[in-house]
Structures are given as C-alpha cells and as structure tokens.
Amino acid sequence: MVIYNNYFSEDNYHLEVYKKNKIVIGNTLTSNMSHIDLWKNKLNGTFKGIAPYVISTDGKIHQHYDPKYYSEIIKMGECDKEIIPILLENEGWLTKDYQKNELLTWCGNIYNKEDGPIVNIKWRSKMRWTPYTQEQMNSLVQLTEYLITNFKIKRYVSEHNTKILDIEEKEGIYYRSNYNINYMDVSPAFNFNEFKTKIENNGKLE
Numbered sequence: 001m002v003i004y005n006n007y008f009s010e011d012n013y014h015l016e017v018y019k020k021n022k023i024v025i026g027n028t029l030t031s032n033m034s035h036i037d038l039w040k041n042k043l044n045g046t047f048k049g050i051a052p053y054v055i056s057t058d059g060k061i062h063q064h065y066d067p068k069y070y071s072e073i074i075k076m077g078e079c080d081k082e083i084i085p086i087l088l089e090n091e092g093w094l095t096k097d098y099q100k101n102e103l104l105t106w107c108g109n110i111y112n113k114e115d116g117p118i119v120n121i122k123w124r125s126k127m128r129w130t131p132y133t134q135e136q137m138n139s140l141v142q143l144t145e146y147l148i149t150n151f152k153i154k155r156y157v158s159e160h161n162t163k164i165l166d167i168e169e170k171e172g173i174y175y176r177s178n179y180n181i182n183y184m185d186v187s188p189a190f191n192f193n194e195f196k197t198k199i200e201n202n203g204k205l206e
Contacts, residue, residue, distance in 0.1 A: 026176035027185035059135025
C-alpha cells in the first residue's frame, strides 16, 4: 500500500518528464520519518535532493511526488533525469563511543533501536551498519515490481553496491553507491542476493 504525503512543493523537484530506464535505491540516513522535516527546511524549502518514494522501517511506502518527474538525488545532471529513486529509511553507519559503551549515528545521536542485529563489515572506511527490516525488503520488492511494469524498466538488478564506471549507459535497478564512491548507500547490511533473486524471478525467491 502506498501512502501519498503531500509535504513537498514543486520547488523540491523538476516538473519535466523524461523516459526512465533505472530504479536507484538508497538510504534516507534518518529515522522516524525525520527526513521530511530535514528536506523541507533545507535551502529555505528549495532542496531538490528528495526522492519520490521512501520506505519506512515498518514497510510502509510513502510517495512524495510523481516518479515521472525528477529530482537531483544523484547530482549527476542527465543521470538524475532517467532514474526513479527509492530511499529506505536507514541511518547508515554507526561509530562506537568506547568510553560510554554506546553506538552513535553519523550525526552523533545514540543508536538504541531493535530492528535487528548490527552488521559488522568493513566497507568504504566504515565498520558498523544499521540493519534493514524484512518489512522494508518485502515492500521494496512490491514497489519495484510496480515500477518495472509501469515504466518498462529492465528486469536486471545490480549484484553489488560498489562503483560502476559506465553506469550512465546501463539499464535496470541499481544502488546510489554504484554511482560514486562517496555514497554509503545501500550498505553491506542490505540483502543483495534476496532482492536480486526475487526481482529477476518476477517476485519469487525461487
């Protein structure tokens, strides 16, 4: 089920319509739907780095604008025009405060969620990653299937989250970290095999 949230104005995305050939998945780097206030208040309400879809940790799909339009979420000019971004509510990497024995998010908040075990894999200079939920994965598959059908997106999913040199020439489903080594999403906590298998097998695990 998609929940339409009319929080953003036409100042937050471009109204031009371009043919879409990719779905790009990333993170909000926030929790508790706080990305809404963050985006609304950035650049005096004219921030254009928003996504048409955000999937919260409970699996709800929130639509912020019509995906036929585009934003500047990749910040690569023409590449932004051809993609449909989906962001998963996820805080990304964590650091350890050994003195207080606490985990901290990238912005310094204490992390104390119970969405699942922390994933410990060294990647792009970071070590600890917040988990994605199974509810998010289920909704991501559902939403991706819908977009594949309605926008005629190629049924191919990237196998990894590392940089792809010629990604502007590709079609299918990719991750924001495929575009630039500075992007940390999606993280190693994402179940790449499950998502790829389900999408390339028309929504089925086998």
